[in-house]
Amino acid sequence: MKAVYIMWLRQLKRYWRSRGRMIGFLGQPILFLIALGFGFGPIYKAAGGGDYIQFIAPGIIAMTALFSGMFSGMEVVWDKQFGFLKETLVAPVSRVSIMVGKTLGGATVASIQGIIVFIVCLIIGFRPVTLIYLPLAFVFLFLIAFLFTALATAVASKLEDMQAFPVIMNFIIMPLFFLSGALFPLNNFPKPIYIVSKFNPLSYGVSGLRMTLTEGIKVGLVFDFLILLILSGLIVAIGSYLFSNVEV
């Protein structure tokens, strides 16, 4: 437990000390929010969809958790290159606690980023329908952050350098984002793409955030929650296994 805590604390300290850089990462979601929100807003409204900002704000918050989480997870590659991973790996602690500690740290960072974007959303006019479910929305935010930090950490344990990062960006992160319903409703997709999006874990995160922030709670929320929870557990297990086989 102490090992998990000290690894979590390390991530947070690193985040706080490089907050300038990390806030830079918020540029992308905020750009999406403003450019798409105001750009497509009138069209969306004309098509009878209502207020587009209300629609994409939860999606953009999910995007922030996804991007920041993936990036925090990939920090393991830096640890490897700067030699620090060796120090962690020779320590007499279980690989599960290494995986959980790293993931919790990255997920906390990604959640903070998500909350900052949530506040930006409020500033540009996003209004949650009710505030009662706000704690639940934060639970979903954290789950998304946790899941994708874990995924990136597990993937990064197999990588030697950051060269693979653009590939991951283009072939994992972007498709996850675009096929999640963050920017447009999923049910208008052609059938094959709709089916693919159902296999996208981020879809459940976006759906959960949307229900708790704007749409109101439906039965599906429990399902969304369970999917994210079970997948997170699964990926932590796989990641722990991968860490026990890392050779540095």
Add this chain to the structure above:
Amino acid sequence: MNKEKIIEVKSLLKKFSSFTAVDNISFEVEKGSIFAFLGPNGAGKTTTIRMLTTLLKPTKGSIKVNGYDPVSEKNNVRNSFGIVFQDPSLDNELTAYENLVFHAVLYHVPKEGRKERIDSMIKFVGLFDRKDDYIKTFSGGMKRRLEIARGLIHHPKILFLDEPTLGLDPQTRNHVWNYIKELNKKEGMTVFFTTHYMEEAEKMADRMAIIDHGKIVKIGTGRELKKETKTDSLEMAFLKLTGHEIRDDESTTKKERMRITGKMWGTR
């Protein structure tokens, strides 16, 4: 010669695809002794240390470290040693003190007395006035000193040092070795180190192994090595055993790079 063995290595082999980094070596290290691994660049010194310290799985052969197997009893092995790596392994974004706390917590050093222990170690390596500075502001020598302090925080039974004094000035080198020798005498800590410096091996090590091309060429005390090669300095003995040819450090890094690329594409 019936002393207890703390490291036992039998027919150890490590292959990276077609390249044999460590070729069927066997040796033993007595508890409480100082043992040196001498060899030119790319001889297999670091690869051996990585296998002893659970970071790399051997292709073949058996290892016992403090009575445990680094493959099947990893955590017992990890609890037994401290290590100073050849390359830097500190977190640049943390302070010196924070780096040591991180280590102490991972090694279950009890909270009570942790601070005192860390302070005394930082003082020992002469970095106390810099303890709250970020590692990124440290020079190479300072990082090295801090890593040595870190490796000792949890009172390990064995200390692995991979070219520990590389980049240290003579004063610090002397200081560090004196302390390590003292710990070795007082607490019976076993020391296993690799080096290029003959005089360091001769002065510090009780026994040493000369390794080249992944094979152990000779094992013995400095005196024995000189006697067997009929030379009067360890440097001459070393050159006689390993040849005068200059090692192409590049070739090993190239191999290493190929291994890495192979790994990235999953081919090994």
